Amino acid sequence: MTSGSSIGTPAAVGTIIRARRKGRGLSQQTLADRAGVSRKFLMDLEAGHERAELGKTLAILAALGLSLEATDPLPHGGDNDPARRDYAETFTRLIADRDFEFAIKMLADYATASLKAGKPLLQRSPRLKEPHWSAALAGITNYTAHRLGQPAPPWTRRIKPLNEAWMPAESYRHVREPMKQLIMSETPEELASMNVFIRERSLATA
Template sequence: MAIQPTIGTRLRERRAALGLKQADLADRAGISPSYLNLIEHNRRRLPPELLDRLAAALGLAAEALQKGPGGALVDDLRAAAAATTGPEMDGIEDFVARYPGWAALLAGLNARVTSLGRTVEALNDRMTHDPHLSASLHEVLSATASVRSTAAILADTEDLEPEWRDRFLHNLHQDSERLAVGAEALVTYLDSTGQEVELGIASPQEEVEAWAALRNWDMTAGTDQAEALASPAARHLAAAMLAQAAEDRRAVPDDALRQSLAATGADPLALAARAAAPVLAAFRRLALRPQAEAGLVICDASGTLTLRKPLAGFALPRFGAACPLWPLFAALGRPATPVEAVIETPGPQPRRFRARAWCQPRHPQGFRGPELREAAMLILPEPPHSFGPQPPLPVGSTCRICPRDSCAARREPSILSL
């Protein structure tokens, strides 16, 4: 067989790595040192039987000398070189053999560039063909044009009759409300968990939450174990969620959950007392189950949301911090104290929910270690006329899309009011 350009190089490098002299290897293979020297410098043809003897003397398979340890890297680099001009194709095998680390780096960078290119193409395709996005943009542009047209008539017509002025003002009011609703719907859609997971641009937490939503938040043991998740971090988080769910089921058995729901409804403290279980386990058991009409948010001491299970009508932020008026954060500052409030979301048709929150401190390292806090907020639909005389607490999702300009807790201007 004809020798490949790098077989001799691989042979020489393997011999040097084992600390063998040319004479020692030549003696084991039954050839002269001068002949071996010519082979190692790729100046002699290497018969198959001699290749087998040399490979055996070095403790290798003959295929390892023929293909080298970087066969997959060679293929990856050839694919990368095919997309451009300039690389020396004849030197790829020798480059991989001599510099496997650099070869792996180049192959990895090429794979990353290819992946980012596909992401950009998918995003561009979404912006072009997504019917919901297209309809939302059309609604915003249509309402904007209507407001501008009506405002121009009012501004430019000095002798407008009062009856017609009232009509135009009424139309202007209606169109401005339509514009606000359309803009809020568009921003909510763009902020909601959607196609980003499929495009590969979601964070591991978003990936896990999308996976949980596809399972209808069923954390029952025996179902798939999230091997299909794209990133190792997401698979780790999903495994931790499944393990936590199994621990919660042991702490709060199904019988205790059913009995508590029948007796007191979705009351985490009552459920925890009935099952003699941690309060946060009761929160998770009430919300993380199929067909549960309840939302759940959990945060750590920094206020970062570590779990977001949405409830219809109550938007949870993907980007930026959440509304600081949520009872969740009030509970964070009052450990082991129940916090409950009827909350109201903004909009032309405000919706009300009952929020129940609890913060649990932990000291995993004892007296000398830091105190860790974890808070949870259960979000329940509030039936009409079920709240008492106390007015509801106005809250939002995040300042970016909350239209309440007069809110005392506002951190930044809302894009809906600019």
């Protein structure tokens, strides 16, 4: 953030944010409103909560005129640029490695990157061997195309809906019934039509 600030722990981030907020005479609610996050999230962040989301944290830092600084230059190349990432290869690798938790995060990354790029980034079928993930990618591709007012890539029409409802989150953890109902109620139509259920707020971060 500054040349004299060392950020090595969540507690350090929280301490700096709290000090800057108080120094500017801002209440937690005022800062939360400016950053577009909940007051509960800001409270947890200032308390050094270790599971605070990075995107929301960066929004709070920006609202305070702060930023993170890396000591190494940012890497370049397709793997480090979402707009140039080979998502077909990425998902093939993640699913083969059974890294389902990160694969779910990459679903959101794919949706966000597509919305920012102004087009679905998977213009060709990823040709995954796992029908569940193929259906998820087709649904998200249709979702981003619809939000951008564009026709979906032709390959999505060749992907058949799943026979049973599927939530990607259940690939690596148990989802309780109340949460299942919430997820199903907040899933975009394009995914629900594929029998894949992901909350829209988990995808539309662009």
